[in-house]
Amino acid sequence: EIEQAGFEVIVLGYKRQMWKSVSALSHIMRERQIDIVHASSYHPSLYARLAAIIARVPVILGYEHVIYNNKRMPRVIFNRLLAPFTDGFTAVGEQVANQVLEWNQYPREKMHVVHNGVDISRYQPAKLRIDAKEKLGFDPQKIIVGVVSRLDPEKGHRFLFDAIVKLSPKYDVQWIVVGTGRGADKVYQEARDRGIEKKVEFLGLRRDVPELLAAFDIYVFPTLQEGFPNSLLEAMASGCAVVASDFPGNLEVAIDQRNALIVPMRDSKRLTQCIEQLLQQPELAKHLGEQARHDIVENFSLQAYAGKMSGLYEQLCEKKGVVRE
Structure with a gap:
């Protein structure tokens, strides 16, 4: 490449x-x-x-x-x-x-x-998110909640899985995890331990991340370890409504209630509440996504x-x- x-x-x-x-x-x-x-x-x-x-x-x-x-x-x-x-x-x-x-x-x-x-011409919101979903074979009527990151316990997937346990019986959502890594087996096991492995679509390594993010409605980033988060920049540039952990690197780009919802690290309960808030309040999700895109274009372009x-x-x-x- x-x-x-x-x-x-x-x-x-x-x-x-x-x-x-x-x-x-x-x-x-x-x-x-x-x-x-x-x-x-x-x-x-x-x-x-x-x-x-x-x-x-x-x-x-x-x-x-x-x-x-x-x-x-x-x-x-x-x-x-x-x-x-x-x-x-x-x-x-x-x-x-x-x-x-x-x-x-x-x-x-x-x-x-x-x-x-981030390349703001490559990562940008879809004109119609419903079309972006259809092109990738997703159900266009379902909300997509997902994450793109290396599969490793330090990325905090298990806290998203905790949220899926609570929310999947209540909401008809497509839960998507994109990525691979040396910790993949541990992450898969964390899903199995919670009994939600069949509720999550693990897409593995993908080369069409811009297209995937354009189809995401909500991006969840519960990381425990980060320098400065490229994947968060890409999701925000794509106009996703973001729920992210308060790991210090995240806070240099994600601002609570302005362009994202911020939750304490390792706090599954609060993460679940914020995802549910966005599921229940689509106008809030739309506002956060638009503001996120604006902030990335202004401050974090290539x-x-x-x-x-x-x-x-x-x-x-x-x-x-x-x-x-």
Whole structure:
């Protein structure tokens, strides 16, 4: 998919072979006269920043996108050692940035928060949601309540399942879960434990997520672990009425009673109440969805993201005296 989008992909083939990877990367950087290295995640960032130092790349950046539950001291030590040679760090959200600054003790002036963006031309409300449902083979007369996320217990599917136990006898709703992941078996078991596995449509990995979200009426996002939630951005851009947990990353985009309904994490009862409120009050659901779309277009578009990131690159290149004709 990356290649199809027009980008070159180079496969080194050295899985967790640190110095071979660093050597190969530094060779590529020197050969191609790379000006900026922006490296994500721990191992890729470690290897890439070491290679960039060896290759004398002018601008070196780290990219932070996850809030961790446990501090791993070897990683913290390596990050602190590389910090003086790193020109800056980007974080996808304020909460991610705060954790990184606290754990790794980076200088605050090196940290830049650049929220993720969403393609608002690809993710947008359907002109008629009923048509979007029909095109995908769903019953156009039923309300669709669903979630799109990695199948993992930390995403909180079990709290949605608790709500389904309470609401499915009362409302004729299509309950849909989209996604796959290493925790899929556990999530499936959570559904079986509640006896609702036949009430939920597990659609697995899908490439038509924009079309699916355009058919959703209500999007439920009870996550317990998130950096900054791309799937939430996509649902809001699609005009879904959102019920989301109060995990800090969610609160940087979802505002209770403005563009979403926010519930405490792990609170199945409150989650159930908010879903039922939207089922009973379609005008409220419509308002929240429209406001969500408006807020994403104004603040979290890909254009906004690209503008902020390119501005940072230009600022750092100017600071380091990088000039390319």
